[in-house]
Amino acid sequence: MPMPLPTPPPGRQTQAIIEHIAHGTATSRSELARVLGVAPSTVALRINELTELGVVVEDGTGVSRGGRKPRVLRLREDGGHIMVADLGGHHARIGRFTLTGSLVETRSLPVRVEEGPEPTLRTIADAMKAMAAASGGPAGIKGVGLALPGPVDVATGDVKLPSRMPDWPGFGVRAWLEREFGAVAVVDNDANLSALGEHHAQLGPDQHSITVKAGTAIGSGIIVRGELYRGATGAAGDVTHTRVAAAGDEPCSCGNTGCLETIASGAGLVRQLARQGVAVESTADVLDLVHKADPIATTMLRTAGTYLGEVLSSVVNFFNPDCLFLTGGMASSELFIAAVRSRVYEGCHPLVTQNLRIEAARTGPDAGLHGAARLVLDQILGQSRPAGH
Amino acid sequence: MPMPLPTPPPGRQTQAIIEHIAHGTATSRSELARVLGVAPSTVALRINELTELGVVVEDGTGVSRGGRKPRVLRLREDGGHIMVADLGGHHARIGRFTLTGSLVETRSLPVRVEEGPEPTLRTIADAMKAMAAASGGPAGIKGVGLALPGPVDVATGDVKLPSRMPDWPGFGVRAWLEREFGAVAVVDNDANLSALGEHHAQLGPDQHSITVKAGTAIGSGIIVRGELYRGATGAAGDVTHTRVAAAGDEPCSCGNTGCLETIASGAGLVRQLARQGVAVESTADVLDLVHKADPIATTMLRTAGTYLGEVLSSVVNFFNPDCLFLTGGMASSELFIAAVRSRVYEGCHPLVTQNLRIEAARTGPDAGLHGAARLVLDQILGQSRPAGH
DNA sequence: AGAAGTTAGTTCGAGAATCGAAATAACTTG
DNA sequence: CAAGTTATTTCGATTCTCGAACTAACTTCT
Numbered sequence: 001m002p003m004p005l006p007t008p009p010p011g012r013q014t015q016a017i018i019e020h021i022a023h024g025t026a027t028s029r030s031e032l033a034r035v036l037g038v039a040p041s042t043v044a045l046r047i048n049e050l051t052e053l054g055v056v057v058e059d060g061t062g063v064s065r066g067g068r069k070p071r072v073l074r075l076r077e078d079g080g081h082i083m084v085a086d087l088g089g090h091h092a093r094i095g096r097f098t099l100t101g102s103l104v105e106t107r108s109l110p111v112r113v114e115e116g117p118e119p120t121l122r123t124i125a126d127a128m129k130a131m132a133a134a135s136g137g138p139a140g141i142k143g144v145g146l147a148l149p150g151p152v153d154v155a156t157g158d159v160k161l162p163s164r165m166p167d168w169p170g171f172g173v174r175a176w177l178e179r180e181f182g183a184v185a186v187v188d189n190d191a192n193l194s195a196l197g198e199h200h201a202q203l204g205p206d207q208h209s210i211t212v213k214a215g216t217a218i219g220s221g222i223i224v225r226g227e228l229y230r231g232a233t234g235a236a237g238d239v240t241h242t243r244v245a246a247a248g249d250e251p252c253s254c255g256n257t258g259c260l261e262t263i264a265s266g267a268g269l270v271r272q273l274a275r276q277g278v279a280v281e282s283t284a285d286v287l288d289l290v291h292k293a294d295p296i297a298t299t300m301l302r303t304a305g306t307y308l309g310e311v312l313s314s315v316v317n318f319f320n321p322d323c324l325f326l327t328g329g330m331a332s333s334e335l336f337i338a339a340v341r342s343r344v345y346e347g348c349h350p351l352v353t354q355n356l357r358i359e360a361a362r363t364g365p366d367a368g369l370h371g372a373a374r375l376v377l378d379q380i381l382g383q384s385r386p387a388g389h
Numbered sequence: 390m391p392m393p394l395p396t397p398p399p400g401r402q403t404q405a406i407i408e409h410i411a412h413g414t415a416t417s418r419s420e421l422a423r424v425l426g427v428a429p430s431t432v433a434l435r436i437n438e439l440t441e442l443g444v445v446v447e448d449g450t451g452v453s454r455g456g457r458k459p460r461v462l463r464l465r466e467d468g469g470h471i472m473v474a475d476l477g478g479h480h481a482r483i484g485r486f487t488l489t490g491s492l493v494e495t496r497s498l499p500v501r502v503e504e505g506p507e508p509t510l511r512t513i514a515d516a517m518k519a520m521a522a523a524s525g526g527p528a529g530i531k532g533v534g535l536a537l538p539g540p541v542d543v544a545t546g547d548v549k550l551p552s553r554m555p556d557w558p559g560f561g562v563r564a565w566l567e568r569e570f571g572a573v574a575v576v577d578n579d580a581n582l583s584a585l586g587e588h589h590a591q592l593g594p595d596q597h598s599i600t601v602k603a604g605t606a607i608g609s610g611i612i613v614r615g616e617l618y619r620g621a622t623g624a625a626g627d628v629t630h631t632r633v634a635a636a637g638d639e640p641c642s643c644g645n646t647g648c649l650e651t652i653a654s655g656a657g658l659v660r661q662l663a664r665q666g667v668a669v670e671s672t673a674d675v676l677d678l679v680h681k682a683d684p685i686a687t688t689m690l691r692t693a694g695t696y697l698g699e700v701l702s703s704v705v706n707f708f709n710p711d712c713l714f715l716t717g718g719m720a721s722s723e724l725f726i727a728a729v730r731s732r733v734y735e736g737c738h739p740l741v742t743q744n745l746r747i748e749a750a751r752t753g754p755d756a757g758l759h760g761a762a763r764l765v766l767d768q769i770l771g772q773s774r775p776a777g778h
Numbered sequence: 779a780g781a782a783g784t785t786a787g788t789t790c791g792a793g794a795a796t797c798g799a800a801a802t803a804a805c806t807t808g
Numbered sequence: 809c810a811a812g813t814t815a816t817t818t819c820g821a822t823t824c825t826c827g828a829a830c831t832a833a834c835t836t837c838t
Contacts, residue, residue, distance in 0.1 A: 030815050039797045044817065061804095067814025068804040151740060160740065208621055220707075224613050231709025232597055235740040242703040243736060245634045254738060314631040314700065315707050318609075320620025347632060349643060351540060351549065351624040419786050428826045433788065450833095456785025457833040 013038065015377075017046055021056065021073050022100055028062060028070030047073065054079045055099055075100040081135065082376050083128040083181075084145035086190055086368035087120070089113060089164070089216060094127050095369035096135060099142060101377055103366060107131060113149075116167035117176070125180050143380055144181050145372030146173065147190040149217065151235055157187030160234070186375045188228075190368050191237055195221025196228050197370025198325045198361045207322040210315065211361065212239065214308060214336070215328035216266040216283045221371075222319070228375075240265065242311045260311050264304040266329060272300060283329050290333055298335065305336040309343025316344055320352050327361035334360075402427065404766075406435055407489055410445065410462050417451060417459030436462065443468040444488055464489040470524065471765050472517040472570075473534035475579055475757035476509070478502060478553065478605060483516050484758035485524060488531060490766055492755060496520060502538075505556035506565070514569050532769055533570050534761030535562065536579040538606065540624055546576030549623070575764045577617075579757050580626055584610025585617050586759025587714045587750045596711040599704065600750065601628065603697060603725070604717035605655040605672045610760075611708070617764075629654065631700045649700050653693040655718060661689060672718050679722055687724065694725040698732025705733055709741050716750035723749075 016036060020026040026035045029047055033040040050056040059074035075098075082097040095106045109127055111120050124146070132141050148168075151160040157174025159165050177185035195211035203209055205226030212220040218240040222229040230236050240261040241254050252259035262268050266283025273280045273289075278296060280286050289297035316324060324344070330336050341358045348356070361367045405425060409415040415424045418436055422429040439445040448463035464487075471486040484495045498516055500509050513535075521530050537557075540549040546563025548554050566574035584600035592598055594615030601609040607629040611618040619625055629650040630643050641648035651657050655672025662669045662678075667685060669675050678686035705713060713733070719725050730747045737745070750756050 028815075029817095040816065041798080041818080042796060045795085064805055065814065066806060067812080068806095068816080070815060208618075222707075224618060229613060231741075232711040233709060233740055233744055235738065236707065236709035238706045238709070238738055238741065239703075241738050242706055243699075256736070310632075311703065314628075314703055317627045317631055318611075318625065318704050318707070320622060320625035320627070322621040347645070349624065349627055349630050351622055352620075352627065355622055417786075422787095429787065430789080430827080431825060434825090453834055454785065455835060456783080457787080457835095459786060 013042075014046055014050065017043070017050065018055065018075065018100060021075055022102065027072050027074075029073070030070060032073075077102070077104075080140060080142040081132045082143045082145065082373050083132055083141050084147075084369045084372035084376070085124050085128065086147040086193070086365075086372070087111065087113065087124070088149060088190075092120075092124050092127075093365060093369065094124065094131060095366065095373070096128075096131050097369075097373040097377075099377075099380075101373060103369060103373070104135070105131065106366060106369065113165050113168070117171040117173060121173065121176060121180075125177070128181075141181050141183050143184040143186070143376035144177050145186045145193075145369075145376045146177065146188075147193040147368040147372055148173070148187060149190050149219075152187060152189045152192075154188055154230070154234060157185070184376060184379045186372060186379060188372070188375065189219070189221070189237075191219030192221040192228055192230070193369075193371030193375070194327050194361070194367035195223050195237075195325070195371065196374055197367040197372075198327065198363050199223040199226065199323075200374060201363050201367075201370060202325075203323055208319070209321050209323040209325060210237075210312075210319060211325040211327060211367070212308070212312065212331075213328040214265070214326060214330040218261055218265045218308070218328075239308075239311050239315060244307050244310060246307060260307060264307040269297075269300055269304060273297060287329055287333065290335070301330065301333060301336050302339045304330070305339025306343050309340040310347065312340065313344045313347030316356065317348050317352055322355065322357070324356065324358045325361045325367075326359070327364070327367050331360050402431075403435055403439065406432070406439065407444065407464065410464055411489055411491065416461050416463075418462070419459060421462075466491070466493075469529060469531040470521045471532045471534065471762050471769075472521055472530050473536075473758045473761035473765070474513050474517065475536040475582070475754075475761070476500065476502065476513070477538060477579075481509075481513055481516075482754060482758065483513065483520060484755065484762070485520050486758075486762040486766075488766075488769075490762060492758060492762070493524070494520065495755060495758065502554050502557070506560040506562060510562065510565055510569075514566070517570075530570050530572050532573040532575070532765035533566050534575045534582075534758075534765045535566065535577075536582040536757040536761055537562070537576060538579050538608075541576060541578045541581075543577055543619070543623060546574070573765060573768045575761065575768060577761070577764065578608070578610070578626075580608030581610040581617055581619070582758075582760030582764070583716050583750070583756035584612050584626075584714070584760065585763055586756040586761075587716065587752050588612040588615065588712075589763060590750075590752050590756075590759060591714075592711055597708070598710050598712040598714060599626075599701075599708060600714040600716060600756070601697070601701065601720075602717040603654070603715060603719040607650050607654045607697070607717075628697075628700050628704060633696050633699060635696060649696060653696040658686075658689055658693060662686060676718055676722065679724070690719065690722060690725050691728045693719070694728025695732050698729040699736065701729065702733045702736030705745065706737050706741055711744065711746070713745065713747045714750045714756075715748070716753070716756050720749050721753075 026032045029043050033043045056073055057076050059072045061069040062072045077098045079099040084095050086093045091108050092111045093108050096104045111123050113120055153160050156172055159168040174185050174187045191213045194213050198211050199209045209223045210220055220237040220239050222237050241259045243258045244260050247258040247263045249257045250262035251257050252262050269286045270280050286297055290301050326337055337360055345353050363370050415421045418432050422432045445462055446465050448461045450458040451461045466487045468488040473484050475482045480497050481500045482497050485493045500512050502509050542549050545561055548557040563574050563576045580602045583602050587600050588598045598612045609626040609628050611626050630648045632647045633649050636647040636652045638646045639651035640646050641651050658675045659669050675686055679690050715726055726749055734742050752759050
């Protein structure tokens with residue numbers, strides 16, 4: 001039986017080393033060798049590469065464990081910037097990451113996607129460059145990541161359906177960014193990137209999770225074995241157009257009737273409230289009302305959570321994830337999360353719920369930024385991501 | 390940027406070679422090198438290993454393409470047996486595969502799982518040994534695979550829930566088989582193995598599929614990137630306990646009410662027909678009635694397909710597979726499949742259905758056997774499976 | 779028929795990446 | 809300060825692959 005051990009890809013180990021140093025799970029060469037189960041000599045090679053690359057530096061010595069002191073390794077935080085943005089309907093969230101993958105600063109700015117890609121991207125790019133310049137680091141922008149609201153063709157970085165973003169389809173967003181920055185660029189759907197970011201903030205590379213972004217729209221991202229799952233046509237994670245009995249004949253933007261989004265999305269809530277004579281214009285308005293304990297809005301939000309939970313319970317039964325994360329505006333309400341949680345626990349098989357966690361995303365509004373940075377770093381440093389913690 | 394090409398695991402290539410020879414996609418060393426995009430010398434090495442292992446032999450020469458004739462390679466079909474079984478409630482299907490992965494013969498025999506693991510496994514093992522002995526090949530049984538109806542702990546090979554199989558949980562099926570045969574043994578859920586078998590009979594290693602086994606019970610298996618996806622607790626693929634409005638308050642074995650299985654499974658149909666005074670005892674009886682064009686049974690089967698389609702449409706929307714396969718007794722009715730298909734196409738987003746195929750499994754009742762054999766061969770020959778066709 | 783060209787397959791050395799053992803370095807402890 | 813311990817580097821040995829050169833076996837053209 002010719003069965004030589006399948007040599008792990010080198011990029012992968014490099015990334016694992018960075019993570020261990022970042023998390024403090026292993027801070028010296030020998031510790032890394034032990035944790036990774038790899039020969040000390042191999043670690044030494046990788047560390048040499050990383051120091052030459054300017055990502056890792058030695059930082060004095062640690063405490064002895066009875067023999068020679070370990071030479072403590074530390075990540076250099078000034079090797080360059082990864083600039084990322086999460087684009088919403090009315091504003092964009094911009095973030096700056098170090099090459100070692102930590103989020104340094106964020107900023108929100110108003111944008112209007114309906115003006116088309118050129119002006120929107122111009123605004124974002126300028127803000128990114130300003131932020132990078134202001135940070136004063138000697139090195140420049142090594143990579144750019146962008147999260148877009150809606151289905152994205154990852155190859156070109158384009159929005160796939162005309163939908164709410166006129167002029168965007170076919171523009172070639174990824175190419176535009178690469179030209180503009182002269183650096184690696186990555187574009188993906190916002191729910192996908194949020195899922196990727198949140199997953200790796202909480203779970204390991206052998207686990208599975210679903211992250212639902214519930215705001216004005218509802219989208220979700222799927223992580224299988226620590227990697228983004230996009231499905232056959234890149235449309236995986238659609239929960240918003242699942243039929244819900246309670247939605248009746250309410251028409252949906254997709255052409256069908258009775259979709260979840262008509263009654264459980266922020267946009268749906270706005271419409272429902274308006275019908276009852278409550279003056280609201282945006283999802284934020286609705287959440288404000290709930291914050292002020294408005295009984296109608298509160299009931300409605302809770303009900304929306306129950307409907308979402310109904311849809312998610314069948315998805316969770318099927319997919320059996322380790323964790324279900326909720327993010328987006330509506331997930332900021334504990335009430336909403338509680339409603340989802342109770343409905344999912346009620347509707348799922350015990351074998352599926354026994355270890356299931358249902359929680360608000362810890363990375364909150366930065367989830368998408370983290371995911372985008374991760375994809376960019378994957379491109380820069382190697383391929384698939386490392387063994388966790 | 391230290392980015393050496395991630396050397397593909399050697400087992401993988403070996404398997405790819407076998408598949409190409411088996412499918413006739415490449416029958417000589419040079420052709421293999423071309424198709425696999427690998428150096429001729431490397432192919433020569435692999436072929437040498439395989440001939441020494443007794444899996445491949447040379448079989449004369451082929452036609453010249455203007456120069457030296459290629460030496461045609463062929464798989465040896467007498468290198469040993471892989472014996473597999475798919476265990477149902479009342480009968481087991483047994484199959485014999487060659488080491489090269491092709492199914493040679495099958496046989497069904499009655500068993501009674503409710504008598505417990507020891508007698509059931511005894512019956513199956515004896516039948517396997519008899520079949521292998523009768524085939525007269527010089528070599529023995531190199532591996533054994535078993536598909537069980539119900540959730541399985543893959544490590545031990547045990548059924549997880551008491552459910553319909555008393556005395557089975559905690560028995561250690563895998564260990565029993567390995568002791569009995571002195572060979573590699575693999576045990577998994579029947580829907581999982583059917584999914585694996587059907588997927589690789591039709592799709593490639595970078596595609597995704599769902600296979601639903603609709604018979605007396607309803608189960609499903611999920612294939613992500615050509616590999617079996619089991620979920621966090623090994624319970625992934627549960628669609629049977631999804632709530633369906635039409636099921637009303639019908640109590641289910643899981644303790645909840647309104648589960649799909651109460652109105653769409655074979656068992657559910659039997660119960661519903663019995664209530665209407667139609668004398669049926671098994672799923673087979675129901676299908677017989679449909680075959681005889683019994684109006685009540687036919688309508689009921691079609692309705693069951695619609696309900697299954699309703700549940701699957703939300704699953705398909707979420708998972709966005711390349712293909713949805715249907716297997717099990719009820720999938721033998723084209724009526725049933727048509728009902729599922731139309732409901733899914735109706736309820737799913739166009740982005741998801743544009744390339745989606747919904748079909749009866751081509752491997753039919755042998756799907757589970759193929760999947761089991763594949764898992765066993767993975768264990769014997771290497772790890773993950775090869776690049777297709 | 780024989781030379782020229784083409785295709786098939788093997789041999790052999792270089793290169794990449796790992797590991798393990800031994801050497802070296804730097805401590806702690808008795 | 810010697811003995812034991814832990815950290816790190818050095819240096820083959822190993823395991824894979826590839827590519828180039830070489831041999832083998834044809835077809836075809838003249």
